[in-house]
Amino acid sequence: MRSRHNLFSPKIDNWLIGFKDGADFIVLFFKETFSRDFEFKEFVNQCYRIGNSSLVLISLTGFVTGFVFTKQSRPSLETFGATSWLPSLVTIAIIRALAPLVTSLICAGKVGSSIGAELGSMKVTEQIDAMEVSAVNPVRFLVVTRVLASTITIPILTFYCGFMAMTGVFLNVSLGEDTSFSAFLEQAFNNIIFLDLWTAIIKAVSYGFTIGIVGCYKGYNASNGTLGVGKAANASVVMSMFLIFIEEVFIVQVTNWFR
Amino acid sequence: MNKVIEIEHLYKSFGDRDILVDASIDIFQGENLVVLGRSGTGKSVLIKIIAGLLTADKGKISVLNQSLINISQKELNALRLKIGFSFQNSALYDSMTVQENLEFPLVRNIKNMSRKEIDKAVNSVLDSVGLLQALKQMPSELSGGQKKRIGIARTLIMNPEIMLYDEPTAGLDPITCIEINQLINDVKENYRTSSIIITHDLTCAKQVGDRVAVLFDGNFKFQGTFEEVFKNQDPRIKSFYEYNFTEN
Numbered sequence: 061m062r063s064r065h066n067l068f069s070p071k072i073d074n075w076l077i078g079f080k081d082g083a084d085f086i087v088l089f090f091k092e093t094f095s096r097d098f099e100f101k102e103f104v105n106q107c108y109r110i111g112n113s114s115l116v117l118i119s120l121t122g123f124v125t126g127f128v129f130t131k132q133s134r135p136s137l138e139t140f141g142a143t144s145w146l147p148s149l150v151t152i153a154i155i156r157a158l159a160p161l162v163t164s165l166i167c168a169g170k171v172g173s174s175i176g177a178e179l180g181s182m183k184v185t186e187q188i189d190a191m192e193v194s195a196v197n198p199v200r201f202l203v204v205t206r207v208l209a210s211t212i213t214i215p216i217l218t219f220y221c222g223f224m225a226m227t228g229v230f231l232n233v234s235l236g237e238d239t240s241f242s243a244f245l246e247q248a249f250n251n252i253i254f255l256d257l258w259t260a261i262i263k264a265v266s267y268g269f270t271i272g273i274v275g276c277y278k279g280y281n282a283s284n285g286t287l288g289v290g291k292a293a294n295a296s297v298v299m300s301m302f303l304i305f306i307e308e309v310f311i312v313q314v315t316n317w318f319r
Numbered sequence: 320m321n322k323v324i325e326i327e328h329l330y331k332s333f334g335d336r337d338i339l340v341d342a343s344i345d346i347f348q349g350e351n352l353v354v355l356g357r358s359g360t361g362k363s364v365l366i367k368i369i370a371g372l373l374t375a376d377k378g379k380i381s382v383l384n385q386s387l388i389n390i391s392q393k394e395l396n397a398l399r400l401k402i403g404f405s406f407q408n409s410a411l412y413d414s415m416t417v418q419e420n421l422e423f424p425l426v427r428n429i430k431n432m433s434r435k436e437i438d439k440a441v442n443s444v445l446d447s448v449g450l451l452q453a454l455k456q457m458p459s460e461l462s463g464g465q466k467k468r469i470g471i472a473r474t475l476i477m478n479p480e481i482m483l484y485d486e487p488t489a490g491l492d493p494i495t496c497i498e499i500n501q502l503i504n505d506v507k508e509n510y511r512t513s514s515i516i517i518t519h520d521l522t523c524a525k526q527v528g529d530r531v532a533v534l535f536d537g538n539f540k541f542q543g544t545f546e547e548v549f550k551n552q553d554p555r556i557k558s559f560y561e562y563n564f565t566e567n
Binding site: 097178181182185186187189190191192193194195196 | 367370371372396397399400402404406407408410411412413414423424427428473474477
């Protein structure tokens with residue numbers, strides 16, 4: 061018989077064990093990603109599922125964010141007689157922060173929960189065990205494909221969200237004042253530098269990876285039947301969002317050193 | 320007869336709970352061994368250790384002359400190709416059709432198979448479980464008995480030498496149970512497999528078992544033919560028999 065001794069308090073011990081398990085899972089992901097026999101067909105399937113499932117929601121949210129943010133910013137700028145700065149101000153906010161954050165939060169809810177629930181359900185119904193006993197590596201088939209798909213698809217969705225937000229900005233600006241599309245574009249992108257685009261790409265890639273790996277980790281380690289599946293889906297969303305906000309702060313700090 | 324599985328003094332515990340305690344048994348080539356026991360006595364744990372899904376805490380276990388203690392992942396995967404595992408709830412992949420379920424282990428373990436060869440193998444195993452018409456169906460469209468059959472077909476596609484059945488008749492109606500028992504016997508005959516059948520269904524044990532072993536408190540207490548085991552006057556054996564054939 062084995063008994064367990066606590067190193068610190070049971071809560072801290074569990075947190076440390078969870079942290080180590082998570083780190084091991086990430087190492088396993090990288091190990092399997094660079095091994096042979098990449099499941100390309102499943103990867104393409106997952107890219108399609110992630111993109112397709114979030115497209116409508118991101119279109120709407122992106123457009124509304126751009127439109128409303130412009131509308132809310134206008135009165136403040138009018139006070140200082142600086143409404144001509146409106147397109148530039150809103151574009152910087154969208155590219156640097158809003159598009160990556162809005163897209164990733166939507167995907168954390170939609171994609172993260174879906175991955176957590178799907179893998180959790182496969183775990184509790186022994187489908188993952190069935191893969192293992194048929195000498196198929198479940199990490200390679202299930203985890204690598206999903207994490208890579210979210211890491212690649214979420215940045216694409218981020219740029220699409222940015223495009224939809226800019227459409228909302230242009231609509232609001234053109235409703236408020238008579239401006240041509242080319243003049244709007246010139247004003248909007250006048251103050252955008254390459255670092256802003258790189259920041260958006262870095263953010264989107266790290267958020268995409270976070271959503272994929274957290275969803276897979278929570279789903280892959282689900283237990284206790286249907287209750288465990290629900291918990292895995294819920295924990296995927298909560299932990300992804302938590303990590304996304306921490307990463308946001310970190311990336312902003314790091315990229316600001318280069319400005 | 321050759322031994323295909325040798326288990327000596329096996330121990331397995333989860334936390335403070337001992338599941339297998341000094342369990343020892345051999346399985347011989349071409350036989351169907353039925354492992355009986357109440358829920359929680361470690362029957363499923365035993366076959367999960369044999370399939371390499373769990374590791375034993377102590378003791379010796381070898382499958383097809385390959386020790387499972389300190390086995391490498393590569394060796395374990397090679398061994399798993401010779402073992403078929405039929406899960407209690409079939410464990411069919413929900414998102415795939417029956418055809419994709421059956422192809423799944425085949426295309427990933429045998430490289431360079433042509434489409435024609437894959438289709439031939441799929442049709443052959445589906446025919447052997449009598450479900451050729453289910454080729455394009457999703458698992459959610461199948462009945463419990465059909466799912467069991469497809470689960471067995473998915474393991475047969477790799478031509479295993481050993482079959483492990485975890486509660487093959489659990490949750491099925493009596494007629495379907497008899498059909499599944501017949502299928503287990505057909506698999507033994509047509510694929511020349513050695514099998515371990517985990518169950519607490521004595522009708523199943525009687526119909527498919529060449530030998531019966533009863534697991535109590537993590538240990539094999541009784542072994543022999545069905546008749547030999549149930550001639551025993553031990554109250555645990557008697558209550559097991561009465562529960563199946565008298566109360567039910």
